[in-house]
Amino acid sequence: MNWKGVFPAVTTKFHQDGSLDMPIFFKNLDAQLSAGVHGIILGGTLGESSVLSFDEKILLTKEAVAYVSGKVPVILNIAEGATKDAVFWAEKAKELGASGLMLLPPMRYAADHREVVTYFKAVADSSDLPIMIYNNPVDYKTLVTIGMFEKLAEVSSIQAIKESTRDISNVTRMRNRFGDRFKLLCGVDTLAMEELVMGADGWVAGLVCAFPKETVAIYNLIQEGKYAEALAIYRWFLPLLELDIHPKLVQYIKLAEQMTGIGTEWVRAPRLTLIGEERMHVEQVVKRGLENRPVL
Template identity: 45%
Template sequence: MKVNWRGVLPAITTPFMEDGSIDYTFFAQHCQWMIEAGCVGLVPIGSLGESATLSFEEKRELLKVAVQAVGERVPVIPGIAALSTAEAVRLAQAAEEVGCSGLMVLPPYVYSTDWREMKAHVDAVIRATKLPVMLYNNPPAYKTDFLPEQIAELASEHANLEAVKESSSDVRRVTALRALLGDRLNILVGVDDCIVEGIQAGAVGWIAGLVNAFPVESVALFRMAQEVREGRGDRARLDALYAWFLPLLRLDTVTKFVQLIKLTQEMVGMGSARVRPPRLEVVGDELETARRIISHALEQRTQLPL
């Protein structure tokens, strides 16, 4: 299946049962809910999917369930991350075997070093399959920063490198990539609270987090931002929706973003706040603050200009 990078692609969460096992039934339902709301693809087993706490077998099963749940409607583009290059290559090949349509390739967990070694890692993963690839640049989380010039170098060497998920939180990176590459790569925003700014700078897609709880609102926000950039949208409506959404979107930008997004899912009735250790659910003042933000947004939800 050809990957459509232009739209909202959920970095989909991994649901857990009370005993810590994966709730595959709910995961399938959640995948379907996302695409019924207008999302153009799914990105499972990424950072928000708690990939680092999943076994290889669990990752493979999640990908099988996602592919079966969505059929030919949208592509499944899993996060490919591991401690070693060999494990990342194995996961990329498994993803292709179970029917995924693309890959989101990350630098290795834990080990971060110079461009020569990091390039060798992503080179190996990109070459492991024929699937379209999106490079994931998230220097705050992974301590590896793929600079625009380095991304351009990869793009010149790999025809199947089609996109980059830019999560540096610096929208100037979008501008720099477009200046170097034009339309050679699809640029997607990976930080929720700069999506409108990213689209204005030229990004064409959004790997979103809060979409797991607010898919309709996420798709509407993306569409409005695109329309405004193209000169045919209503800026006042976009500003009103963004102002409502921003306190929620900022939950995606902190260390406990997984816990907070899953809490939001639980409060809207679409999921559980359960996470896998070493993560723990938020408690005390942290929990009350998050609940106030989410509750206030829910109170205002019926007034949104969708």
């Protein structure tokens, strides 16, 4: 598993009646692959995993793996409250053909350090798939600390970290402590260029769902050391990237996907599509972005 590059956390596409819309899901996958992304992540926050049924998660994973057909790795996110459920999905992911796992700490229960490490190790022991730990204390209230990663470094299948602490210096802190033991991927769109310049290996991206070419261009330019060219795109992109750091990021990004022609705005309850001034604001942000879209 090469944990480097741009990994879209793709949205799950629905019809207006709430049923899965696989044709538009595949259309978006086509746009991601055409732009040159390096992997696909299913079932994250943007994927509305918490409102998908068991059968829908199975279908979505199976169909995505078949459609991508080995062009890039397909990563399944695991966000469960019970260890046995996380172990089940780790085993099922392998069976369905996924290439790796993105793993959150236990949901709902505020586990302590020993419990979180034990949970991660139990999932890792249940599968030989490579794992990226999702470290997001802002949204999920559990910080995976340096001390915890020292314990997890013993587990060879735990290979990468989605760095969403909102602390740019954590990239340097992790490098100083662990060298290249873990691949580090920025998980916050508005900090992506900063963390890539500081040595992050990749970007688990959100607005890539609507703007895949621009996202990949920024990553590639930084890898080539063309910082001024990357910065010009990033400055244009920032107002759009800020849609990723709002509680309604799913609705915001799905509306952006619809406006760029590679998605729809439909979400599943309890989420509702945007209305009124909030909708107008998001539409204006996306419209301005489209009007000033850089030529790549």
